[in-house]
Amino acid sequence: DAKTTQPNSMESNEEEPVHLPCNHSTISGTDYIHWYRQLPSQGPEYVIHGLTSNVNNRMASLAIAEDRKSSTLILHRATLRDAAVYYCILRSTTSGTYKYIFGTGTRLKVLA
Amino acid sequence: NAGVMQNPRHLVRRRGQEARLRCSPMKGHSHVYWYRQLPEEGLKFMVYLQKENIIDESGMPKERFSAEFPKEGPSILRIQQVVRGDSAAYFCASSEQGAGNEQFFGPGTRLTVL
Numbered sequence: 001d002a003k004t005t006q007p008n009s010m011e012s013n014e015e016e017p018v019h020l021p022c023n024h025s026t027i028s029g030t031d032y033i034h035w036y037r038q039l040p041s042q043g044p045e046y047v048i049h050g051l052t053s054n055v056n057n058r059m060a061s062l063a064i065a066e067d068r069k070s071s072t073l074i075l076h077r078a079t080l081r082d083a084a085v086y087y088c089i090l091r092s093t094t095s096g097t098y099k100y101i102f103g104t105g106t107r108l109k110v111l112a
Numbered sequence: 113n114a115g116v117m118q119n120p121r122h123l124v125r126r127r128g129q130e131a132r133l134r135c136s137p138m139k140g141h142s143h144v145y146w147y148r149q150l151p152e153e154g155l156k157f158m159v160y161l162q163k164e165n166i167i168d169e170s171g172m173p174k175e176r177f178s179a180e181f182p183k184e185g186p187s188i189l190r191i192q193q194v195v196r197g198d199s200a201a202y203f204c205a206s207s208e209q210g211a212g213n214e215q216f217f218g219p220g221t222r223l224t225v226l
Binding site: 034036041042043044045046049087098099100101102103104105 | 156
């Protein structure tokens with residue numbers, strides 16, 4: 001299974017943009033890149049996903065490198081409620097299974 | 113529209129007892145996934161089920177663990193003869209279909225084995 005690598009932690013000031021990187025150098029052509037975040041004592045919450053093209057939604061943007069070996073989650077204006085562990089996930093579609101392969105995640109701290 | 117429901121939220125068992133964790137997927141979802149999260153770690157895939165079928169159980173320990181998703185009722189993750197190493201948060205997720213649909217996670221069941 002392909003793996004993801006993320007920094008253990010990052011800090012950001014409130015109201016500033018945040019760029020959360022993820023490396024996935026062994027990604028296969030059919031693996032989707034998903035981002036979830038997890039607040040303390042809660043289940044993961046969907047943020048965004050993509051395959052090859054950059055994606056935007058109301059929560060964030062996802063920039064995917066041309067070779068797909070890395071991606072960046074962009075929070076345009078961090079708020080205190082964005083403090084969470086952010087997981088970059090590859091969704092494997094081989095052999096008819098759609099399991100998520102979680103990385104270790106980046107703990108984002110937002111400073112007021 | 114209720115989200116994914118899991119119960120109980122907290123479960124305490126003594127070594128050797130059985131643990132049963134329940135997951136009710138979102139309405140209209142027929143795909144269920146179970147993940148386990150040890151303290152300070154990411155989630156690890158355990159099993160993927162559709163109604164009455166186990167599709168992928170590559171993440172399930174070979175012994176003591178089983179899962180089902182019957183035609184009626186919730187999905188059940190069953191752990192027999194629990195040991196201290198089974199203490200973890202167990203998350204269930206559901207999706208409408210397999211490919212192309214994100215998984216929606218429940219709040220988790222926190223199992224503590226004494």
